[in-house]
Amino acid sequence: MKPIKRSKIRIQLGKIYYTYKRYLEWYSGGTRFAKNMDKDLLPKEVFQHQTPLLRKLKDVDMWYQYNKIKNIEIAIKKLNGIVIQPGETLSYWRLIGKPTRRKGYKDGMVLFYGGFKSGVGGGLCQLSNLIYWMTLHTPLQVTERHRHSYDVFPDSNRTQPFGSGATCAYNYLDLRIYNPTDEPYQLNLYLTADHLVGQWRTTKEPIYTYEVYEKDHQMTLEYWDGYVRHNTIHRKVFNLNKEEIGDEYITENHAIMMYQPFLEDGSKTKS
Template sequence: MVAAAGAAGYFAAAGALSGEVLPGTRVAGVDIGGLSSASAEAVLRKGIADPAARPLITHLGATASDSGGEREILTPAEIGLSVDVRGSVADAGTGWPTPVSVVRVLFGGQEVAPRVAVDTGRLTARVSELAAEFDVPVREAEVGYRNLEPSVTLPRNGRALDQAQAAQALRSAYLRSAQPVRLPVRVVTPQVSAEVARRVAGTTARTAVAAPFLLKNGSRQATLSREDLAGDLRFVAAGPGLMRPSFDAGDTAADFRSRLIGDDRAPRDATFEIVDGEPRVVPSRTGQAIDAGRLGSLVAAAIEDGGSRTVEVPITKGAPRLTTAQARALGVTQQVSSYTTEHPCCAPRVTNIHRIAEIVNGHLVRPGETFSLNGLVGRRDVARGFVEAPMILDGRYVDDVGGGVSQFTTTMFNAVFFGGFQDVQHTPHSFYISRYPAGRESTVSFPQPDFRWRNDSPYGVFITTSYTSTSVTVNFWSTKRFDVESQSSAHYNVKSFSTLTDDGPKCIPMTGVDGFTIDVWRIFKKDGEEVRRQRFRTTYTPEPRLTCE
């Protein structure tokens, strides 16, 4: 009888409660009891809006006491977290209630955890971004060389965000707490201690460069000097407490190719030659090359084993960097610009002008590539044929190796100008020099100022140079895109020069030239119609008249 009465009471209560969320039901503190599913979703969506959008404050640190950790504020939207309102109401239940549910109603209701929707891709990506900002890579100990003296790079701990646990911590903290969420970070320790690195530097590293290597390819041979060996040799971490030699043979393979293989057997890039005023492709050729990776391993192994310092150089098949087909596809078909500047004969600066022209002659600039004069030529030095000649420094003429090469720079700048290519970096002289076109000239020094221009065309640009005792010429060969004209303003803001005297032993006289400002327009035309124009504004300071006493 009692059981029957209890069952009857349950079915009566359940029948009354079915179809609605049970009274006293709360989701994240929002009361949705007694409502239909649709009404409960609306009430829950409104009631949970603020906490669902509340940013999470994260604390990145190794331990709870790590007060030096970094903080980030993350919105739920950016890390892919939101409340699944419909799913949460479904979890609360609107169907036929169970006996347990009925009992809960009688004793004050139930608290249902909100269902969290997770965009895993967005959460993973944002945590990965946090790691990229926060992580510090471990620095392993390394032993290199300064000249022939071993030099130690000391190790340093790194740190790394545990990304999987960090993502889980963010999911768990969502809607549950306004307190900062600690994201787990681990310390990454180096494999080799400073003591081990210093010991290697004091013993093994010194022995490694005590003698040169003999490199052989059949009957051909060359000596890898101690200095060249030290330049590319390192001792690096190879396991806990272990360091091994590592030799980068890239430079060695390039420098010794001619001696150990011969130019007649080496790969040859396709290039161009000018025949009867037209560019023609000179075909490429495959050949032999030094396998730099294997050579580096052989040298390192010989150092580690302490054995013979004679190494048979590994040879591999070498492919050209520019094939015949690639060269033909570059569209180098005609002369697109040419410029000549003149100079007095036979001064030391003329030697430098000729030498830099020889280095640049035959260079190919591919589509999209930025040409750097300093990048190609490098520092001007006596070993490569440059001599001392006057150049401008701090408003005075001084002698320096490579002086005068700005004549070539100006010549190339004008080839760029009339070829219609993009000017990236050019620096006019501080004084106006009458042998150059005003406002259309450029100086250069090493390492700065450089002269750079970009081949912004879809075609290659092949550069040829030539010179006489009184002139230098730069020609660009490509496919013509524009007819380019130059237009100049009159000189304005003219400033008179001063008169100075100097009795120093290195004094170089100066003639005196007024300073001024000038505007030059580069006008691009196609089929006779102007398509755009570019202004270059140049201001020259007065060159003083300097008398040397």
């Protein structure tokens, strides 16, 4: 997990390579991508979640946050109402498309190698984070998700486990969700004055509910004198009688910390 410094040329060439590799896969692969939208909501809510639109982050100007809201508002129009039929896959970036100024996207905050910078369409990770978190509470399967390599900001009123989001970068860091069930699933997204709100909906009452939680959380001091944060994400499965019938491993996270953790006992790790 030691930070790797790459030249600007190396980064740019890598971005071009992976971008066009993904284009080739989009149009020549065998994946059935979800593309049909429905303005009418499916009758059964499976899971709903909301996240605040404005967060005060250390050393980050608030204009990043305001521009992020505009960017999310544009992207939502490409996702709201999308229906994933059985056997189909939702691709976050294939639906949204490339964020450009011509489409109305503004400069927002983009996390970059342990820091942040300004970039067109910045802030859309909040949207992918929300969709990923909601999906973990459904029988839908996440077939592509990328974790953050850096833990940039200290926890501030965190309500979800560390590492329960999905970073995104057009188009090679995608979020993909596959529908293995016999029922269609519909994504419903909207903004209130203060929150980004999302729902997964379907046609029949779900027979399972889920509780997502973390295990083995710790911060370790590495040989190169930096800290790395670790955990694993799991979920409990309950039937209609609220009886636990399963406990599933979801993923693991390892992120280089860009701030000094507080270790009360002065030890090497804290869990």
